[in-house]
Amino acid sequence: MVGLDAKKDFPVFDQRIHGHPLVYLDSGASAQKPRCVLDAMTRFYETDYANIHRGVHELSQRATAHYDEGRRAVQRFLNAAHEDEIVFTSGATDAINLVAASWGRTFLKAGDEIVLTQLEHHANIVPWQLLQEQIGFTIRVAPIQSNGEVLLADVTALFNEKTKLVSVTHVSNALGTILPVEKIIAAAHAKNIPVLIDGSQAVSHGSVDVQKMDADFYVFSGHKIYGPTGIGALYGKRAILKTMPPYQGGGDMIESVTFEKTTYQEPPMRFEAGTPPIAEVVGLAAALDYVAGIGMEKIAAHEADLLAYGTEKLAALDGVRLVGTAPHKASILSFVVEGVHPHDVGTILDQQGIAIRAGHHCAQPAMEALGLMATVRVSLGLYNTRGDIDALVDGLKKVREIFS
Numbered sequence: 213m214v215g216l217d218a219k220k221d222f223p224v225f226d227q228r229i230h231g232h233p234l235v236y237l238d239s240g241a242s243a244q245k246p247r248c249v250l251d252a253m254t255r256f257y258e259t260d261y262a263n264i265h266r267g268v269h270e271l272s273q274r275a276t277a278h279y280d281e282g283r284r285a286v287q288r289f290l291n292a293a294h295e296d297e298i299v300f301t302s303g304a305t306d307a308i309n310l311v312a313a314s315w316g317r318t319f320l321k322a323g324d325e326i327v328l329t330q331l332e333h334h335a336n337i338v339p340w341q342l343l344q345e346q347i348g349f350t351i352r353v354a355p356i357q358s359n360g361e362v363l364l365a366d367v368t369a370l371f372n373e374k375t376k377l378v379s380v381t382h383v384s385n386a387l388g389t390i391l392p393v394e395k396i397i398a399a400a401h402a403k404n405i406p407v408l409i410d411g412s413q414a415v416s417h418g419s420v421d422v423q424k425m426d427a428d429f430y431v432f433s434g435h436k437i438y439g440p441t442g443i444g445a446l447y448g449k450r451a452i453l454k455t456m457p458p459y460q461g462g463g464d465m466i467e468s469v470t471f472e473k474t475t476y477q478e479p480p481m482r483f484e485a486g487t488p489p490i491a492e493v494v495g496l497a498a499a500l501d502y503v504a505g506i507g508m509e510k511i512a513a514h515e516a517d518l519l520a521y522g523t524e525k526l527a528a529l530d531g532v533r534l535v536g537t538a539p540h541k542a543s544i545l546s547f548v549v550e551g552v553h554p555h556d557v558g559t560i561l562d563q564q565g566i567a568i569r570a571g572h573h574c575a576q577p578a579m580e581a582l583g584l585m586a587t588v589r590v591s592l593g594l595y596n597t598r599g600d601i602d603a604l605v606d607g608l609k610k611v612r613e614i615f616s
């Protein structure tokens with residue numbers, strides 16, 4: 213077992229919830245923040261804060277330096293070839309909407325097809341549907357197996373000469389399935405189809421290398437990797453970003469403005485209109501430093517141990533059925549408790565200080581494919597321990613007692 217002892221880095225654990233130690237098993241929805249992230253943001257506001265790019269004064273220059281360093285931190289984290297391939301967005305949802313509104317509106321036309329999977333989060337479905345209503349392309353959907361797996365062959369079977377984009381999740385937020393994204397990308401590229409990977413649930417559980425993977429776009433949210441809310445990133449290959457028009461207009465994204473003709477900055481600035489979330493970039497950079505300091509490989513090994521332990525313990529519990537048992541999974545355990553609504557499970561666990569999520573997890577098509585309305589979802593973070601899983605198991609035994 214690879215043990216991490218990280219709870220001490222997170223102030224949220226210095227409290228009791230309903231009289232119990234906090235057992236936080238909802239990191240897939242949003243991860244807790246280490247002290248170093250909170251301190252970096254406070255320090256920035258206390259000493260270096262000003263608006264970026266537009267000031268000659270000392271504080272504006274310091275703030276700009278922090279912002280630019282934040283971009284390099286994301287570049288290093290994803291191993292992007294160039295700093296200008298990183299566009300700051302408010303999160304993964306915003307990043308996918310950016311690609312749909314800019315790349316999609318420019319390059320998709322009626323009669324084209326794009327390929328998604330049944331496992332996608334609504335954030336990788338609805339932006340495409342909104343665009344589809346305007347343009348009239350077709351969305352084709354690769355199915356999931358009953359164990360929550362997505363087969364490479366089911367994705368590639370949908371490729372044809374009309375396919376213009378593949379947009380798939382790296383890791384399913386509802387079930388934890390890891391998709392074979394490298395193989396999907398290679399197969400799509402063999403047919404000159406660009407690929408967007410939604411890395412929201414992947415980045416915090418193992419290292420990501422966008423060059424090795426050869427993704428054309430890769431998106432993630434800072435708040436799921438121990439950073440603040442309101443910040444995330446779109447990685448896009450330089451050559452592709454350069455072909456994309458702005459999708460929002462305003463300050464900072466222009467080169468010059470006249471009422472006759474306005475010209476735009478090069479990427480990434482072209483896509484960052486208005487005052488960005490500057491302190492949040494500082495917080496995100498601190499979070500990426502924090503996980504790099506521990507080591508993504510160590511985090512992945514720790515969480516793999518917890519996932520295996522949790523899978524074994526839950527599978528052995530009477531009346532509990534795991535949903536999503538694909539051979540390759542990351543840090544998420546979805547399940548149903550016989551005869552008990554997932555929301556009731558959540559409420560009873562909460563009374564014991566255990567935070568889980570119950571519902572459709574913004575993945576209604578996946579739930580429907582599995583014949584379910586909702587599941588209970590446990591999602592692990594680097595601060596979780598085997599003790600947390602034991603507390604969950606005890607909590608679930610209580611749920612069963614109450615409903616027996």
Ligand code: PLP
Pocket residue numbers: 240241302303304305306333335336381383384385410412413433574
């Ligand atoms: N994609 C996946 C797989 C997710 O799990 C989530 C959030 O749960 C999102 C996209 C959207 O992330 P955000 O709400 O941070 O934009």
